[in-house]
Amino acid sequence: MWQSTGRGAIKFRRWPAHWAVFNPVTGNTHLLEESAGVVLEALDQSMHPVTAEALYELLYEQDADTDPTEFQALLDTLESFSRLALIESPAV
Numbered sequence: 505m506w507q508s509t510g511r512g513a514i515k516f517r518r519w520p521a522h523w524a525v526f527n528p529v530t531g532n533t534h535l536l537e538e539s540a541g542v543v544l545e546a547l548d549q550s551m552h553p554v555t556a557e558a559l560y561e562l563l564y565e566q567d568a569d570t571d572p573t574e575f576q577a578l579l580d581t582l583e584s585f586s587r588l589a590l591i592e593s594p595a596v
Contacts, residue, residue, distance in 0.1 A: 505553040505554065505555055505593055505594060506547060506553060506554060506555075506556065506559070506582055506585075506586075506591050506592070506593055507547060507550065507552075507553040507554070507589065507591060507592060507594055508544070508547045508548040508550070508591055509527060509529045509530070509539055509589055509592050510529050510590075511552075511592060512548060512549065512591070513527075513528050513548075514526065514527050514528070514548045514586060515528070515560060516541065516543070516545060516548075518538075518543075520538075521537070521538055521583075522535055522536065522537060522538065522541075523535070523537075523540070523541030523544075523545075523549045525541065525544060525590070527589070527590055530589050531594070532588070532589070533559065534582075534588060534590065537572060539581075540581050540584075540585075542563065543559070543563065543578065543581050543582070544590060544591070545564060546559060546562060546565070546583060547559065547585075552554070553593075553594050556575075556578060556579055556582055557575075558560050559578065559582075560574075560575055560578050563578075577588060
């Protein structure tokens, strides 16, 4: 399960191929590729923590096992966001 550390507070600025995001929790600004920005925005707008599978289905409108390579890319993006403290896995 994943959720944004900013929980609706992350600020997004979009350009054609990139997004700048500011996380007020950490005070850091990051430059993301468009696909990563879409993932982070979906997590930031979510009211509840979501699984990687549910996020994949929301973003791609297909089951996570449809394209294993694409799903792995999403998992890699989530791990990168976690290392940057943009998202977290809530305590269960």
